[in-house]
């Protein structure tokens with residue numbers, strides 16, 4: 083005991099030396115101690131991290147745990163409810179397994195069956211890790227020492243995820259600017275701790291310039307939270323795509339896609355599936371380096387020994403058809419599908435398939451990629467019972483839809499968006515595609531122009547500012563009194579965001595695909611003359627990007643089909659109607675998804691639903707939509723013989739109901755406010 087105390091004091095004073103002492107004292111020199119900020123390569127798989135491999139339901143539970151933890155104040159009741167829902171709602175889940183795993187886990191810790199593990203966690207506690215972490219996930223922190231929260235100075239809140247808040251901070255020891263991802267746990271729930279531990283463990287196994295680097299972990303003794311320390315990244319791809327007036331050139335798109343594929347290749351070759359590739363998880367630093375981030379849903383997998391995995395992963399718009407149809411045996415192809423969506427999104431300037439529910443999402447996929455062939459289930463490992471075929475036969479129209487993109491991009495997108503997973507190829511085969519060999523070639527990341535920080539989070543801030551403005555207007559001051567030019571850029575962007583949001587809300591009685599594409603021949607797309615596109619310039623901003631030296635603007639390259647046209651989005655629609663705003667920011671992924679995703683709010687993964695929590699604008703809509711929560715949930719998407727068109731109409735009606743009620747609620751609240 084005395085020895086242990088002395089060691090503890092030592093460890094606190096000089097942590098690095100302290101841990102070495104502990105280890106030599108305990109004669110456990112199995113790994114080299116590098117200190118908190120540099121340890122790499124904890125190769126052995128954490129039993130916890132791979133437990134999904136044993137049961138598909140555990141990860142679903144974990145995903146729910148992530149969601150529940152994200153509510154922070156929701157407490158364990160939310161978590162319990164989510165876990166329960168998981169078991170009740172999901173057809174792909176085996177009812178008892180989630181429970182069993184949790185129990186088995188508790189038994190393992192408390193019964194002391196695994197003496198070595200227990201010893202390891204004891205060591206970690208002595209080294210300064212909190213017991214709740216050391217006990218639950220000893221391997222995640224193995225070889226590292228915790229940093230103290232007061233060795234960082236928080237500068238700004240820069241992001242918010244389902245279960246985390248991200249801050250920009252200064253490391254007071256080195257002066258370096260970092261990102262601190264604060265993860266709070268609900269009652270130290272082992273399931274959510276373990277979920278986060280999996281993320282840490284996976285991040286520590288990866289080491290690549292295009293994968294975000296976890297630099298350390300900070301524990302806070304006061305709050306029940308952990309901070310993950312990451313290198314700081316100024317932008318994310320979703321934010322860039324949503325930046326008003328910003329149009330990526332072909333070399334820039336190639337540069338980003340190439341980096342994404344290199345990062346993915348590294349993950350896949352190291353047996354890691356990301357399972358949540360989307361723009362807001364692709365971070366970009368001030369040198370144009372793209373890094374894959376948010377490994378919260380990532381999983382270790384062994385292609386030679388496939389295990390059942392949950393199908394409840396990947397954000398809806400980027401989710402491949404086999405997952406929507408409940409496949410539990412899958413591999414790298416799920417990330418390749420998401421990559422295909424991203425590549426097309428970069429050229430289109432907006433997400434390409436924006437389903438509001440899983441049913442609608444699969445329908446959009448079939449409309450674009452064609453109806454599945456008879457042997458689809460077998461080839462894609464989709465359970466026959468979960469399969470449905472749209473009543474109407476759709477022919478594949480990927481090439482036709484994206485014909486305005488450069489031909490080599492179309493070929494790549496066509497292959498990545500194959501219905502059959504096998505046909506999508508791998509990250510390394512995609513890197514060999516003509517897309518990267520055809521002129522104009524990818525530019526160098528370092529030559530990308532410097533941009534002000536742009537994240538999906540900024541888009542959300544704009545929305546919040548918009549709400550504030552609207553409220554102020556109702557209070558008599560009027561949003562119009564804020565003149566662009568009198569405010570800083572952030573506010574100007576917010577004002578424009580307000581207009582867009584308003585417009586979006588007012589016109590949301592129709593889905594975007596209906597709005598933009600009444601003839602519905604090509605899902606969600608309409609090609610517009612460049613004249614309209616050109617009107618969308620941000621004073622002093624878009625021009626910076628477009629005038630960068632040395633870049634090919636493909637509007638000037640003859641034969642580049644994509645140069646002369648642009649896919650329509652809400653902004654251009656508004657401009658076409660003569661909106662007084664010279665540029666209307668295109669809503670980010672979250673924004674478009676939020677107001678209409680009511681039917682998805684109970685998704686066990688909780689990702690689409692989680693975005694509602696982030697956005698108070700639609701929170702009410704979600705509450706009002708609660709009674710619809712059971713409709714058309716995932717699992718078998720259609721009862722045999724069901725009519726997809728009726729179902730979609732029904733969906734639309736429910737969603738519109740929810741949105742209408744949501745719109746009414748704040749007005750009523752404001753009336754009450756004014757009265758009181």
Ligand SMILES: Nc1ncnc2c1ncn2[C@@H]1O[C@H](COP(=O)(O)OP(=O)(O)OP(=O)(O)O)[C@@H](O)[C@H]1O
Nearest residue numbers: 241242243244245246248261312313314315376537
């Ligand atoms: N290293 C970083 N540098 C700068 N910003 C970051 C960094 N890591 C994350 N962020 C910002 O914080 C946001 C949330 O982070 P992250 O995606 O890791 O959290 P999450 O809780 O898993 O989110 P989600 O629910 O979207 O999956 C990101 O979208 C990004 O904008």
